[in-house]
Amino acid sequence: MSSDRRRGRAGRLARAAALAGAVLAAPGCSWFTAFVEQPKLDPWEVVSYPGHVAQPTRGNPQYSVPITGTVVSAFQVSYMPLPGTIDSMSALKNPTAPTEASLVNGRKLFEINCAVCHGPAGKGDGPALKYGIPAPALVTDHAKGLSDGYIWGMIRNGRGAMPTYDRIEEMERWDVVNYVRGLQGKLAQAVPTGPVGYPGQTGDALPSPTADAPTRPVPYTPAWLDSARVIRAQTPGPSAPAAGAGTGAAAGGAAR
Numbered sequence: 001m002s003s004d005r006r007r008g009r010a011g012r013l014a015r016a017a018a019l020a021g022a023v024l025a026a027p028g029c030s031w032f033t034a035f036v037e038q039p040k041l042d043p044w045e046v047v048s049y050p051g052h053v054a055q056p057t058r059g060n061p062q063y064s065v066p067i068t069g070t071v072v073s074a075f076q077v078s079y080m081p082l083p084g085t086i087d088s089m090s091a092l093k094n095p096t097a098p099t100e101a102s103l104v105n106g107r108k109l110f111e112i113n114c115a116v117c118h119g120p121a122g123k124g125d126g127p128a129l130k131y132g133i134p135a136p137a138l139v140t141d142h143a144k145g146l147s148d149g150y151i152w153g154m155i156r157n158g159r160g161a162m163p164t165y166d167r168i169e170e171m172e173r174w175d176v177v178n179y180v181r182g183l184q185g186k187l188a189q190a191v192p193t194g195p196v197g198y199p200g201q202t203g204d205a206l207p208s209p210t211a212d213a214p215t216r217p218v219p220y221t222p223a224w225l226d227s228a229r230v231i232r233a234q235t236p237g238p239s240a241p242a243a244g245a246g247t248g249a250a251a252g253g254a255a256r
């Protein structure tokens with residue numbers, strides 16, 4: 001009797017084990033879920049629906065390597081050594097109108113990159129002065145007489161004690177030029193001066209994500225690049241180049 005019972009229990013255990021094995025082995029059935037497998041927006045995902053294409057929630061940071069080439073590469077402009085290279089950029093035409101968006105972006109970049117030497121209002125009184133770097137005022141008659149292209153080239157290459165600021169992307173450099181023009185009082189409206197945000201502030205106080213490099217790292221597909229261009233053209237951002245202005249106008253003008 002006791003051995004019968006034991007056989008019966010052994011049989012039930014064997015059947016249960018077989019059933020569990022079958023369930024676990026069933027293909028396509030996941031018993032173990034992870035939070036990564038839930039519906040969500042990827043950081044670089046572009047949300048688009050008819051009539052609306054949004055910027056990815058997070059773009060690649062500035063200084064990302066552009067895979068679409070540069071707007072104006074040095075060799076297109078000049079092979080001359082410094083400072084001749086800057087001079088040869090003097091004739092570049094500024095393709096960016098000094099719109100509100102351009103000036104806001106220019107101010108952010110100026111206060112981050114230039115104010116430390118040239119001063120928050122470009123008066124040559126930045127905090128670096130007391131550490132022995134005298135930077136000229138940018139609101140002098142001399143500086144007012146510099147062409148947009150010259151200032152653009154100066155930012156690109158730097159000179160003497162001024163380092164290169166080609167980390168400011170090419171199209172955005174024109175925003176800085178526009179802002180300098182504002183500081184000089186050469187625009188219709190006066191521009192506000194000083195830092196845009198408090199130290200460490202994020203969000204709108206920061207420059208936009210890169211406009212030159214891809215906003216999604218992989219995969220590399222021409223179709224995706226096309227949609228990226230659509231986004232850039234449609235986003236009313238500070239640095240969105242007007243259609244054709246980015247590659248055509250500046251580079252073409254420079255090469256000739």
Ligand code: HEC
Pocket residue numbers: 110113114115116117118128133134135136137138142143146151154155159160161162163165168176180
């Ligand atoms: C490290 C300090 C420093 C920073 C930062 C700096 N500059 Fe300069 N800048 C200088 C110095 C020094 C000169 C003079 C260089 C020379 O004449 O050889 C100069 C010259 C210039 C000139 C030419 C002025 C003239 O009258 O010929 C322009 C324009 C200019 N800077 C714009 C900028 C802009 C725009 C930025 C920000 C993107 C910037 N600078 C950042 C130090 C700096």
